[in-house]
Amino acid sequence: MAELFASAPFAALLPLSVGSVELAAVDLGRLTLITPYKDREAALSKALQSAHDVALPAPNRTTGQAGCRVLWFALGQVMLAGPEPDPGLAEHAALVDQSDGWVTATLQGEGAEDVLARLVPVDVRAAIFKRGYTVRTQLQHMSVSITRTGAERFQIMVFRSMAKSFVHDLETAMEGVAARG
Amino acid sequence: MRITCPLCGERDRREFYYQGAAVLLERPAFDASDEAWDGYLHLRDNPAGKTRDLWYHEAGCGAWVVVTRDTVTHAVLDCVLASDVASGARP
Numbered sequence: 001m002a003e004l005f006a007s008a009p010f011a012a013l014l015p016l017s018v019g020s021v022e023l024a025a026v027d028l029g030r031l032t033l034i035t036p037y038k039d040r041e042a043a044l045s046k047a048l049q050s051a052h053d054v055a056l057p058a059p060n061r062t063t064g065q066a067g068c069r070v071l072w073f074a075l076g077q078v079m080l081a082g083p084e085p086d087p088g089l090a091e092h093a094a095l096v097d098q099s100d101g102w103v104t105a106t107l108q109g110e111g112a113e114d115v116l117a118r119l120v121p122v123d124v125r126a127a128i129f130k131r132g133y134t135v136r137t138q139l140q141h142m143s144v145s146i147t148r149t150g151a152e153r154f155q156i157m158v159f160r161s162m163a164k165s166f167v168h169d170l171e172t173a174m175e176g177v178a179a180r181g
Numbered sequence: 182m183r184i185t186c187p188l189c190g191e192r193d194r195r196e197f198y199y200q201g202a203a204v205l206l207e208r209p210a211f212d213a214s215d216e217a218w219d220g221y222l223h224l225r226d227n228p229a230g231k232t233r234d235l236w237y238h239e240a241g242c243g244a245w246v247v248v249t250r251d252t253v254t255h256a257v258l259d260c261v262l263a264s265d266v267a268s269g270a271r272p
């Protein structure tokens with residue numbers, strides 16, 4: 001049987017630095033999409049708390065921190081990013097390993113908000129979109145998950161198959177913002 | 182046009198997929214009359230004014246929502262989760 005090697009989709013493309021903004025690849029570890037069964041949200045939150053020390057986030061919010069974060073991901077869905085999921089979670093929710101389905105980048109630096117403003121139809125300014133807030137939206141035509149992880153830092157998740165288009169669009173926007181000075 | 186998703190908040194129309202009149206939430210019983218099924222499948226009102234549509238928040242939370250809007254003024258008047266309408270939690 002052929003030997004398979006893991007490849008990093010952002011490998012040749014990132015990191016990228018334009019003006020004061022930087023785009024870098026980040027490995028979030030294991031990604032587990034968690035879909036709680038009917039009326040089991042409270043029990044799931046308890047199980048998450050005792051196994052991973054994080055609660056179930058409300059819509060558009062995250063819990064935890066780098067290394068173990070739970071991101072609200074859709075109606076009735078959250079993403080556990082970081083650890084291997086505790087098997088006990090499966091009692092309250094469907095667990096799906098999506099680690100290979102997504103790639104993640106960090107956009108940071110002065111002007112990161114301006115770069116995103118050229119690409120997404122949501123308001124990501126700090127007064128509206130605070131640290132720990134998350135949003136599912138489109139970046140150009142790509143479905144993304146965007147989370148603010150710092151004053152001038154965003155975590156952006158996109159489908160792995162769109163890594164190249166994603167970097168192309170980000171680079172164009174970064175150049176546009178830098179050119180404005 | 183902006184739609185205020187009950188979960189995600191006010192969002193641009195481009196994030197939503199339009200399905201059609203919200204009659205799909207009023208599916209007739211299996212043994213309902215041919216007339217009831219004919220109406221459900223084929224007959225739609227075409228109001229000048231308030232109308233209720235099903236939209237899908239495709240690029241956001243993935244929820245089906247019932248949007249009440251005015252076809253004359255283009256105002257979007259209300260938006261609730263279709264699951265809440267189906268369960269009777271919302272009219």
Ligand SMILES: [Zn+2]
Pocket residue numbers: 186187188189190238241242243244
């Ligand atoms: Zn939504």
